[in-house]
Amino acid sequence: MTTIIEGANKIYALTPVELVIDDIDTASWASSKIVSNPDNAWVVCRYVEADSANSNKQYWALDSLIESMYTIKNSALNVNHNQKNLIGFWSDVEMLYPNDASSEANPWIESLGLIWKTRFPEYYKRIQSDHANGQLFSSMECSAESITCGNESCSQTFAYRGPYDESYCIHIRERSAYRKFNKPVFHGGALILSGTKPGWSGAWSTELSGLNDYEMDFAFEQ
Secondary structure, eight states, X not given: OOEEEEOSSOEEEEEEEEEEOTTSOOOSGGGGGOOOXXXXXXXXXXXEESSSOOTTSEEOOHHHHHHHGGGGTTEEEEETTEEEEEEEXXXXXXXXXXXXXXXXXXXXXXXXXXXXXXXXXXXXXXXXXXXXXXXXXXXXXXXXXEEEEOOTTTOOEEEOOSSOOTTSOHHHHTTSSOEEEEEEEEEEEEEEXXXXXXXXXXXXHHHXXXXXXXXXXXXXXX
16 A cells, blocks of 8 residues: 655655565565675565556556666665665665456555664664554655646646646646656655654554645655
8 A cells, every 4th residue: 555645846655664584585576686684674665556546646657667766776765754864775676567467456666675774773673663563664755857637638748846836737736637757756765663753653544644745844854
């Protein structure tokens, strides 16, 4: 499940995170990418689905994601979007496809993150606890070169100026049509821990729905 939050100039896609335990085979593409090192821990995150508008009217075409997905590779991994809390980096990404040809699911991107756990033991303890309680999530930052209106009678393309801008057509401004992100760029991402801005505990989807642009901007500036 992906939850979308919009900030002033970027969007944030929040998804559950799988903490990779050293003695458990991840049974996925990431297995061959992981190098065992007692100083490091690894997380796998599923965060962007192709060819399907999400509940917040955002849409990424598969070909566009294929071209842009590696912008996440080697970008910073922080905690709660606080740029001072850099605890690792996103080391690799992969486009995954449904195994069942009859499935209605669409392709999606997964990312693999490395955490310097011995350098940040207190954060790692919280990461372990949140994962055990099903409260560990990630948040990927995204912008784009342009967006295109999904209303067939409109289909206008606009330079990307954040989630809301007066230059956009009424369909995009009022969210009556989806916005297709053209040449998206992923700028890095965060692990979102419970009990902190923009965190949550328990009913996280309800709490996330109350976040606004100011809170997300504050999260970057704190």
